Amino acid sequence: NNMLFVRSFMILFLSCCMAIRINHCFSSNPSSLRTLPVDGHFSFDEVHHAAKDFGNRFQLLPLALLYPKSVSDIATTIRHVWQMGPNSELTVAARGHSHSLQGQAQAHQGVVINMESLQAHKMHVYSGNYPYVDASGGELWIDILRECLKYGLAPKSWTDYLHLTVGGTLSNAGVSGQAFRHGPQISNVYQMEIVTGKGEVLNCSEKQNSDLFHGVLGGLGQFGIITRARISLEPAPDMVKWIRVLYLDFTTFATDQERLIRAENTFDYIEGFVIINRTSLLNNWRSSFDPQDPVQASQFQSDGRTLFCLELAKYFNRDRMDALNEEVGNLLSQLRYMTSTLFLTEVSYLEFLDRVHVSEVKLRSKGLWEVPHPWLNLLIPKSKINDFADEVFGNILTDTSNGPILIYPVNKSKWDNRTSAVLPEEDIFYLVAFLNSAMPSSMGTDGLEHILTQNKRILEFCETARLGMKQYLPHYNTQEEWKAHFGPRWEVFAQRKSAYDPLAILAPGQRIFQKGI
Ligand code: FAD
Structure with missing residues (x-):
């Protein structure tokens, strides 16, 4: 009986070890990413610069850096990570211009998506009634300004510094000296295209998928990756x-x-x-x-x-x-x-x-x-x-x-x-x-x-x-602190997380939710 017990224990122990090993290989082995069909490309060697940001205090080395060409590159990658399930530790961070202060756009041993290389949405300015610009989530505000000025138009609300991306500032708020009148940048968006934490590509606005629309604005990258935003414009002064x-x-x-x-x-x-x-x-x-x-x-x-x-x-x-x-x-x-x-x-x-x-x-x-x-x-x-x-x-x-x-x-x-x-x-x-x-x-x-x-x-x-x-641009280390930050709004925030990114794949550098927990 004793022998039987020891043998069963050994078998159990060994299969646990194997499961952990397989899991570990799956989660940190880049080969599963290498075979993904993408229009852009993955880099596995030059990942160091994705471990840096403006704050210059946090350095988390990713496993891979995706240079997406299309929205489907982003969706394919996230879907792949989603299909790995909760046991894989792989996470995904969108990296705008990386002007975060405490590693918010980084992903330790995860995939960092270089949003500036997304070429899917060419900037388009509509200059009729209620003018707007459609821009990629990785577009810099300075480039949006230059393009809109060609039509005598400009966004209404700004940040003090324009070498930041649309996705990066809309994930926070985007505040400057115009906000008293027009509100922050997140009050000046008509619609967005989002890739959720399950790899779905969804359009959203006040009328369509409105919960996702509002959640993503100021959402610290937790519910989806902004691949396109429609931003309201006004006539630009000289x-x-x-x-x-x-x-x-x-x-x-x-x-x-x-x-x-x-x-x-x-x-x-x-x-x-x-x-x-x-x-x-x-x-x-x-x-x-x-x-x-x-x-x-x-x-x-x-x-x-x-x-x-x-x-x-x-x-x-x-x-x-x-x-x-x-x-x-x-x-x-x-x-x-x-x-x-x-x-x-x-x-x-x-x-x-x-x-x-x-x-x-x-x-x-x-x-x-x-x-x-x-x-x-x-x-x-x-x-x-x-x-x-x-x-x-x-x-x-x-x-x-x-x-x-x-x-x-x-x-x-x-x-x-x-x-x-x-x-x-x-x-x-x-x-x-x-x-x-x-x-x-x-x-x-x-x-x-x-x-x-x-x-x-x-x-x-x-x-x-x-x-x-x-x-503003909040930074906390524990979920308790985040709960205190959100106060009565925590419940809605957590509900949105479980609806749009239930495995907590996205924006791990914010340290709000941890994958697998
Ligand atoms: P990143 O640092 O690359 O990303 C920030 C967060 O957003 C990360 O969590 C990232 O994963 C996520 N993210 C990035 N792209 C996307 C996307 N497409 N979809 C979903 N999530 C995404 N802020 C103001 O409001 N007003 C100011 O006047 C102002 N001035 C600044 C001046 C300087 C010099 C600097 C360095 C920052 C300033 N900021 C200001 C703060 C700035 O708005 C934020 O740090 C912003 O996140 C930086 O944009 P980024 O493109 O570099 O984003």
């Missing part, structure tokens, strides 16, 4: 009057910002940033801007104090110059900035929208672009913004900052609460973005450790002071 004014007092600054975003007749772009003295930003904030009154401006001294810069833009066509100057004068006269600090410039619409790229070129030339970026993006309810500013700018960040700090309010009514985006409770909330760069080997205030400690202090303050803050 030029932009671009204005910066300074405030010493945060409450006055924020009250003016809020008044501007509520008004009917207002600027076309409203943002703001913090200038913490002793940083070189103080000297930079007005470069390429002209003071309206050079004599007064030269007398202005900040005396080491923290300043708040309101940044505004008004779009115009060259034939409306006089009317524009009058309108801008009227709007400015209602604000309470320090009058000696009015700085203006005029640039083309393209130059204005692509403004961050100019800084990118400069930073790249100094080797300062590809450094670690411990960024922190927060959404703070309006009623708590003064408490936040008092603590963060009066206590935590008093001496220096290691990059721009943006701060501006948006109207929640312009966001669609059916999307997956997670927002604070109130009608107006602020986007506060700490866009830090860390010097790789520094142990000082510009080093990674120091900046991460400061970020932690800011997050802890938000928590203990119960500000009702939500992270």
Whole structure:
């Protein structure tokens, strides 16, 4: 009997080992991918660059990189992984321009899909009533802008930086100084084509597959891969009057910002940033801007104090110059900035929208672009913004900052609460973005450790002071933290996951769901 027991145990043990081995081979052996019929191609050797992103802090090496030519390449690959079932560990990440901060577009030992090589959907601009552009999910916004301008049109809502893909920003929200009026980019999409986590190709809009449509917008890549999006357009202006004014007092600054975003007749772009003295930003904030009154401006001294810069833009066509100057004068006269600090410039619409790229070129030339970026993006309810500013700018960040700090309010009514985006409770909330760069080997205030400690202090303050803050471009390590982030919206998010990607194949770098669990 004993012998029988030992033999049965051995057989059981060996078959378990074999099953694990077979499973392991299946899950990590690239040969099953090599034979897939695709119009593009897989690369198994040059996968290193897919383990990098703008954040420069997380590196997860994939097993394979797919350069898709067609939508069916993406569908075939995902279907193949889906058919492997829950025991395979293989996952799939869409990689847009890889400007994520914490490995969100990476897949450890998985398949990374290089969305920029998708050629299936040639850009198409429709210039009739309700104009739109159809673009591939891997298209860069800068290329969309250039194409639309040929028709005198442009998307309405932007990000500050345009070298990002449609799929990448629609998976988050896409917020900039136009969002107070038009909502984020996810409020400006008519329809999309999606490849789900089961490899199905579905069209979706408000009317067709609407749950998938809303789920994917702001959905952190969890429900499907965006292969095409139809984005709403408006007539593009020729030029932009671009204005910066300074405030010493945060409450006055924020009250003016809020008044501007509520008004009917207002600027076309409203943002703001913090200038913490002793940083070189103080000297930079007005470069390429002209003071309206050079004599007064030269007398202005900040005396080491923290300043708040309101940044505004008004779009115009060259034939409306006089009317524009009058309108801008009227709007400015209602604000309470320090009058000696009015700085203006005029640039083309393209130059204005692509403004961050100019800084990118400069930073790249100094080797300062590809450094670690411990960024922190927060959404703070309006009623708590003064408490936040008092603590963060009066206590935590008093001496220096290691990059721009943006701060501006948006109207929640312009966001669609059916999307997956997670927002604070109130009608107006602020986007506060700490866009830090860390010097790789520094142990000082510009080093990674120091900046991460400061970020932690800011997050802890938000928590203990119960500000009702939500992270934008959120990053968490455990599902418990994700549940807390989503709050009452977690249930819908999890239901959508089980409907569209039940095996948790997609976007593993977000660390929300784990395959096989
Ligand atoms: P990736 O980093 O490649 O991907 C991001 C996530 O989306 C990943 O999870 C990925 O798997 C998923 N994904 C990518 N493509 C698809 C697709 N086609 N379908 C489904 N999922 C997909 N954001 C703002 O809102 N406003 C700003 O002003 C702004 N400015 C920025 C400036 C800079 C310099 C940088 C680096 C980032 C900025 N961002 C801003 C953040 C940016 O919008 C996000 O990081 C965005 O995800 C980057 O787009 P990407 O194409 O690089 O996406």
